[in-house]
Amino acid sequence: MDSLYAIHKKDRLHVLDILRGFSLLGILLVNMKSFHEPALYESSFVSSTTSLDRLIEQFINLFAQASFYPLFSFLFGAGSVIFYERAKEKGHSFGRYYSKRLIGLFIIGILHATLIWHGDILINYAIIGFIFMIFLKWSAERLMKWALWILILPNVLMSLALLIAYMGEPGSLDPGKYGSQEAIQQSLEVYQTGNFIEITQQRLTDWAYVNNAENAIFLILSILPLFMLGAAAYKRGWFHQSMIKEWKRTAIITGAAAAVFKAMPYYWDESILTQHLQLSLGGPALTLCYVSLALLFLYKFKFRLEPIRAAGRGSLSNYLLQSIICTFIFYSYGLGFYGEISEWTGFILVLFIYGIQVFLSHLWFKRNAFGPVEWLLRKWIYFSHRA
Template identity: 80%
Template sequence: MDAFKAVAKKDRLHSLDILRGFSLLGILLVNMKSFHEPVLYESSFVSSKYWSDRLIEQFINLFAQASFYPLFSFLFGAGTVIFYERAKEKGQSFNRYYSKRLIGLLIIGAIHAAFIWHGDILTNYAIIGFIFMIFLKWSADRLWKWALWILILPNVLMSLLLFFAYAGEPASLSLNESGSQQSIQQSLEVYQTGSFLEVTQQRLTDWAYVNNPANGIFLVLSILPLFMLGASAYKRGWFHQSKVQEWKQAALLSGAAAAVFKGLPYYWEENVLTQHLQLSIGGPALTLCYVSIGLLVLDKWQLKLSPIRATGRGSLSNYLLQSFICTLLFYSYGLGFYGEITELTGLILVVIIYGVQVALSHIWFKRFPFGPVEWLLRKWIYFSFRA
C-alpha cells in the first residue's frame, strides 16, 4: 500500500479552490450582520431604518443569504469524493482516515462555537459527514436525483402546510417585526459589556438556539443534499473536464428557480411561508447557479485567479480567521463595537477583511503548502504510531 498523504499543490483542482475562495466572501457578507448585532433573534433580514442600510440588507438577502453556506457544503461534498478516490487509489482505509478528519472538524468546530463565535458550521458538517459516508459509493446520477428529493420534498410538504395555514388565517404567518425583544436585549448587554465568561455563556445559548434537537432534522435535510450534489458534480467531471452544455443547463434551470423563490418576499409579502421558500429552495438554487456560471467563466477564459485560489486553499483557516477578527472588533473583550455600526460600515469591513485575507493567503502559500489550521488537521488525520 502507498502512503496516504495530503493532496500536493500540483494535483489540486484550481476550480475548486477558486470557488472556495469565492464562497468565503459570501459567507463573510452574510455573517457580518450576525457578528455585530443580534440578528439571530430578529424575524426579518431587512430591518434597518435608513434606506442605504436597507438597500444593502436587501442585496445580501437576495444574492447571498442561504446561498454561500450551501456553496461551502457543495464543495465539501466534492472534496470528500476526492478524499475517497485517493484513499482507494493508495489502498488505504477511507473510513479510518475520513472518520479522523470528521472528528478533527468536530473538535475544531466545538472550540470555534464555544470560544469564538456561535454561528459555527463545522460541527454540523462533521456530524452530517458521517451520514454522508453511507451515500458516497453511489453513482453520480443516483446522488443528484436523491439529493433533489431530499432537498425539495420535505420543503414542499412544509410549504403546503404553511400555505394552508395562510389561507385559513393570513395573520398567523406574519413575522413578528420586533423579534424576541428579551433575547435581543440580553445579547446586546452581554456582547457589549459582559466578561469573557459571560460572553461564552451567551455564545453557547445562541448556538443551542439554532442547534437544538428540533432543528436537527432540518439541518440534515438542508446540508446533506448539498454534500450529495457536490459529490455528484465531481463524479460527473464538473471540476476536471469541460462540461459546457451541462453547466449551461444547470445555470438556466437553477437561475430560474432562484429568481422565483429568492424574490418571493418581494413579489408577494414577507411572511413565514415566503421566507421559508426563499431560504430552503431559493438559496440552494442560487448556489447551483453560482457554481455553474463560475465553472463556465473559468473554463472559457482559463482564469487562474491565484490570490482567490490561495484564499480557497486555506478555506478552513480563513473561515475561522473571519470569526476571530470580527468578534475582536465587536465583542466586549475586544473593541466593543457590538450594536454600534451601520450596515454600510459592515459592508466596508467585509471588503477590507476579505481583501486582507486574499493578500495574506497569496503570500502565505508562496512559502507554505497548507494553511495553519489545515496543517494541524492533516497532522491529526495522517498521524500514526506505526513505524
C-alpha cells in the first residue's frame, strides 16, 4: 500500500482554501462582539445605542451571523470526502485515520475552550464528525436529500410551535425576557479584573451555557446537515467549472430565501420566532448563496487571491490565533479592554487582525507546506516526518 500523507499544495483544490480564507473573516466579524463584551447573555443581536454602532451590528447580523460557521461546516464536509477518497485510493483504513483526526480536533478544542476562549467550535465538530462518518459513504443525491430534511423539517416544526405561542401571547417571545443582567455583570467583572484561574472558570461557565444536554440536539441539527451538504457538493463535482449553471440557480434560490429569513426581525417584530428563523434557515441559506457566488466569481474572473488562499490553507491555525490575539487584547491578563470598546472599534480591529493574518499566512506558505497547528495535527494522524 502507498503511504497516506496529508495533501500537499500541488494536490489541493484551491477554491476550498479560498473559501476557508473568506470564512475566517466572517467568523471573526461574528465573534468579535463576544470577544469584547458578554454578548452570549444579551437577548438581541443589535443592542448599541449610537447610530454607527447599530449600523455595524445590523450589517454583521444580516451578512455574517449564522452564515460563516455553517460555511466552515460545509467545507469540513467536503474536506472529509477528500480525506476518504485518498484513504481508499491508497488502500488504507479511512476509519482509523479519520477517527484520529477527530480525536486530535477534540483535544485541540478542549485546550481552546478551557485555556483561551469559550466560543470553541472544534469540540462539536469532532463529536458530530463521528456521527457524520455513518453518512460519508452515501451517494451525493442521498446526502443532499437527507441533509435538507434534517436542516429544514425540525426548524419548520419548531417555528410553527413558536408561531402558535406568538399568536397566543406575542409578549411571551420577547427576547428581552431571556437576557441575563446578572450573567452579563459577572462576565464583565471576571474578564475585566479576574486572574487567569477565575477567567478559566468563567470560560467553562460560558462554554457550558451553550454546550449542554438541552442544546445538544440543536447543535447536531445545525452542524450535521452542513457537513452532509458539503460532502454532497464535492461528490457532485460542485467545485468545478462545469457546474456554472447550477451555481447560478443555487445563488438565486438561496439568495431569495436568505433575503426573506435573514431580514425577518427587521420587517416583523424581533422575537424568539424571528430570531430562530433568521439563524436556523436564513443563515445556512446565505451560506450556500455565498458559496455559489464565490465560485461564480472565482471561475468567471479567474481570481487567484493567493494571500486569502494561504490564510485558508492555515485555517485551523488562524482560527485559534484569532482567539489568542483577541483574548489578549480584551482580558485582564492581557491589555484589559473588555467592555471598553465600541462596535465600530471592534469592526476596525477585525479588518486589521484579518489583514495581518492574510499577510503573515502568505509569507508563511512561501516556505512551509502546512500551518503550525495543521502540522501538529498531521503528525498525530500519520506519525510521519513527511506529514
